[in-house]
Amino acid sequence: MNVPLLDLKAQYQTIREEIRTVIDAICDSQYFILGPHVEAMETKIAAYCQTPYAVGVSSGSDALIIALMAAGIGPGDAVITTPYTFFATAGAVARVGARPIFVDIEPAACNLDPQRLQDVVAAMDDDARAAVKAIIPVHLYGQCADMDPILELARRHDWVVIEDAAQAIGAEYKGRRAGSMGDFGCFSFFPSKNLGAFGDGGVVTTRSAEMDQRLRMLRMHGMEPKYYHQLIGGNFRLDALQAAVVAVKLDHLDRWTQGRQENAATYRRLFREAGLEGTVQLPVELQNRHIYNQFVIRVDRDRDGLRDRLAGQGIGTEVYYPVPLHMQTCFAYLGCRAGDFPESERAAGQTLALPIYPELSEAQLAMVVDRIREWIGQ
Numbered sequence: 001m002n003v004p005l006l007d008l009k010a011q012y013q014t015i016r017e018e019i020r021t022v023i024d025a026i027c028d029s030q031y032f033i034l035g036p037h038v039e040a041m042e043t044k045i046a047a048y049c050q051t052p053y054a055v056g057v058s059s060g061s062d063a064l065i066i067a068l069m070a071a072g073i074g075p076g077d078a079v080i081t082t083p084y085t086f087f088a089t090a091g092a093v094a095r096v097g098a099r100p101i102f103v104d105i106e107p108a109a110c111n112l113d114p115q116r117l118q119d120v121v122a123a124m125d126d127d128a129r130a131a132v133k134a135i136i137p138v139h140l141y142g143q144c145a146d147m148d149p150i151l152e153l154a155r156r157h158d159w160v161v162i163e164d165a166a167q168a169i170g171a172e173y174k175g176r177r178a179g180s181m182g183d184f185g186c187f188s189f190f191p192s193k194n195l196g197a198f199g200d201g202g203v204v205t206t207r208s209a210e211m212d213q214r215l216r217m218l219r220m221h222g223m224e225p226k227y228y229h230q231l232i233g234g235n236f237r238l239d240a241l242q243a244a245v246v247a248v249k250l251d252h253l254d255r256w257t258q259g260r261q262e263n264a265a266t267y268r269r270l271f272r273e274a275g276l277e278g279t280v281q282l283p284v285e286l287q288n289r290h291i292y293n294q295f296v297i298r299v300d301r302d303r304d305g306l307r308d309r310l311a312g313q314g315i316g317t318e319v320y321y322p323v324p325l326h327m328q329t330c331f332a333y334l335g336c337r338a339g340d341f342p343e344s345e346r347a348a349g350q351t352l353a354l355p356i357y358p359e360l361s362e363a364q365l366a367m368v369v370d371r372i373r374e375w376i377g378q
């Protein structure tokens, strides 16, 4: 029995006919870029995320870039975010010409630490604080960052808040949906996300009618009306096939999320029964709707050895992420050093994502826990 980290074929079998019907219709129409399928998806996503507006774009990375562009952020500006995230979060900041400022994570959920955030901001001189224009909290692994203190600080300084919700569609913080709390919410439809397309895609949510219009212009080279360019945008368009796949899948998302949550509960029981609770640190649920894009455990001894052993036994795992962003070669110019963000660095050495997708059987989950127990006991 193998346990892959993710098996999208199992999911596809359950929605195959629905998907093929809509793909056929699009092929017959030969209308591929934006259009009614993209609009229909935007309406559905906006409702799901509890925001008035949603704008389909070419990827989650581009969602971040276009949100920063819409907010008018560029050279000379600084944007605060976490170093423990997928590269795109800080990459987008650099791509628009701004400077990322990292603030360490809290170790329980691996999200931006509001206390450290306050300390970093309090220690800034006036010029440094004036350069900050935005903050990007990341809802890592499918659980929201502690948004209230972040939103409060941003309000006080008049900073834009861009939620990187690429891993967190449907996650909630005090009853509020990911992507509905900040000025922008950025989502990814990369196939391995909880709501994945059949290629690249993404969406930006916003509560502002003005920003909705701006995002729509920017994704079409700032064009409005045709061939008149008011802004310098780019080609950030989404295609109809991706939008249609997402729209079909969205009707199943809550059921899949429930399957992930049930698997998380089963893992917790199995780890407890195996007597591993003290040895293996299980994910901590700090916010009320964790959608488990990933189920990430922490092991403080030889994580990579465990990972190799599991791989040899047919169990897929992944490390999100092995190198915090302040230690990436391309960000050397920021002048950060090892030791600057100790919680991120510690997490990078300890985290291990286990298979959590909804189609897993209990026997598969039990095998994962059993193999971990064997490795720890040896």
Ligand SMILES: *Cc1c(COP(=O)(O)O)cnc(C)c1O
Pocket: 059, 060, 061, 062, 085, 086, 088, 089, 138, 164, 166, 167, 187, 188, 189, 190, 200, 201, 202
């Ligand atoms: C996946 C991801 C992105 C980028 O999304 P793409 O669609 O792959 O461009 C950005 N941020 C985070 C936290 C992600 O997990």
